[in-house]
Amino acid sequence: MSNVSAEQIAQRAAKAARAVANLTTDEKNQVLQRMADAIRADKDLILAENKKDLEAGHEKGLDESMMDRLELNDERIEGMATALEELIALPDPVGESYLLEERPNGMRIDKMRIPLGVICMIYEARPNVTADAGALCFKSGNAVILRCGREALGSSKVIAAAMHKALRDSGLPEDVITVVPTPDRQLMADLLQQSDYIDLVIPRGGEGLIHYVSDNSKIPVIQHYKGVCHLYVDKDADLDKALALLLNGKTQRTGVCNALEGLLVHSAVADKFFPMAAKALAEKNVKVHACNNSIKYFDGAEAIADSDFGEEYLALEIAVREVRDFDHAIEHIQEFSSGHTDVICTENEATAKRFIQIVDSAVTMWNTSSRFSDGGQLGLGAEIGISTSKLHAYGPMGLQSLTTEKFVVTGTGQIRE
Template identity: 75%
Template sequence: MSTPLAEQISQRAAVAARAIATLSEADKNTVLQRMADAIRANQTTILEVNERDMSAGRDKGLSDAMLDRLKLDPERLEGIASAIEEIIALPDPVGERLPFTTRPNGMVVEKMRIPLGVICMIYEARPNVTADAGALCFKSGNAVILRCGREAIETSKAIAAALHQALRESNLPEDVITVVPTPDRDLLLELLQQDQNIDLVIPRGGEGLIHFVSDNSKIPVIQHYKGVCHLYVDKEADLDKALALLLNGKTQRTGVCNALEGLLVHQAVAAKFLPMAAAALAEKQVVIHSDQASADYFADADVIADDAFGQEYLALELAVRTVPDFAAAIEHIQQFGSGHTEVIVTENQDTAEQFIRTVDSAVTMHNTSSRFSDGGQLGLGAEIGISTSKLHAYGPMGLQSLTTEKFVVTGTGQIRE
């Protein structure tokens, strides 16, 4: 009787993980540079395949946000290669020993960072995740199984082929980075049962995908949930600064999880700030959904009910609300935020500190754009996702988040009486 495909994939990945778990940092970096070089060398092929995925996506009526995530061009592909080189520059966490304690009997207790083992990454129309996850998992000593959505599977295979080229040149098994050959839902369900060989599942995508994976997995899941990010303009905000942050957060790129979806404005500055925002957002053709108190400042605002906030638009749409005070802003964020990223604009440091301590989100920001809520922008190199779960990682997940710790105890022959 033949072994089911999901079991074959996970078993091979587990063997490959053991093959790279003890590679030196120098050896890993050599392989990663080969990966970056191979992506550049295969640019023409990757872009041709991506255009076929794009054409199929347009024919299927994919949303503009999904098509934006799917699209590659020479600049974006160079960004993928450069992100791998940024990972090269980061210190390898594997093998790092942290002092813990020395016991009265002389035993030295330390904690050492080790790879998780095998990570299964599930994602939709994001071909860059193939390289980001592959490189991050490799440097942190893990094998990775990449289950891409139908929309981007051919592009992901083309990127993986470049990564495999680098692995072959380095005499390492290709199963270190595996792209599941089909987006079949039954195969995904089987993968989610492979708890003997897969150590962690990370889904990135829409709300439906996250819930499906969480509901059906026997393996621990770290959720990369939706991004309902807010900008709160405090009564002591610099309004020009607030306007720049609003426009950048909402319009610089809409189809990403760190784009702004909500604007909260303190009533003390609403009469001055909202006309500024209305003019600027109208110029960018942003559709406004607002409460009644804010609607009069916008030409064609869609007035929505108090319980209709909290939408992830991933488009040129924005929810706007005027709040009576700081506490009301916090209450709104706690009710409608998704635990991703929240921003306050204020010149009052005490208010900013209170916001940072009170708001329950993976990233809180003061006087800077939500678009910086990104592993690469925060110094992690590429990220494997932004966790909105609190165990074992919270926020952008870089190399360290792909390791765990074990205890190392060193003695001189001590025995327990």
């Protein structure tokens, strides 16, 4: 396939999509189990190839967050296999229908969920996306084209090869899950022109990649530029609870889009909470960028201007701001949030409901960690991405987001006068 053109890749995927769309739920679930088993069976091969990718990444000087995304281990490989098995247990959205209306002339109008067709995923150093995206697209009746970055290409090819075994054993074409064999940028550019065969493009990676795909695609694009997530500690917060949310959101895993990048603290509790936060963040070696009112609480903090918030650090760094009141916190989030995930910590239900209603992010949370802003954690199974654009999906994208609805009209011979 090394010399195959973008048009050929897209044509083959479109043909394979028709084969998947005709499968029953039981048939798809059987294939998914075979995929999970094959990934487990090929664990040593996957780890060996991933080691090569990691060594190449070290030589290239990839930053810590990208290396974290690139690295696989026993636990993460088992996590990929388990995510596929979790999809088996989830309802199949394909074929779901509901009554929209019964017309006065006796016609029945239903809407039915159907697959999108062919989805093209473009991603960087995330080999787990190969399994997640392949399985999600398959369960939702789609074919997928996976264009992986150079950093993770070796790992992704081996993961896809395991999934191809399951497809072959099930009598299905390998083109149901295609890994583009080269990171050649021109081939990616050509794929973005294949609107006759590809129905949706989902890029996952840095802002540069997202902008390139959005600017050059003839195909609809799901966008997720960055994850600038905030924790707002309200005047009515349980401060021990707030500290736990802060530490989990910032330090449990830093190189991911649902990690906290901003901390906002109501002035009424600043004197109590900031010293707690300063001690805990220092113990975790978190670098703090603090506003003029909060910098006095943090040894070694860097001052940050009011206009410089909104950075996605993807590291042990966080921006901190004391806010006058609830409305000031909302103003900050509206200006600097990326629309990914924002959290309020408060024991005041009315305040929490106002926050949830006003904050226009894809995921808003009350008294829980931003790290739960993830398809698997929210009950969707593995996610194919998190959309911060509103069409046609918003937030973590699971099975239902990979389908669309068609009208089904049933009559008894009615004709239009």
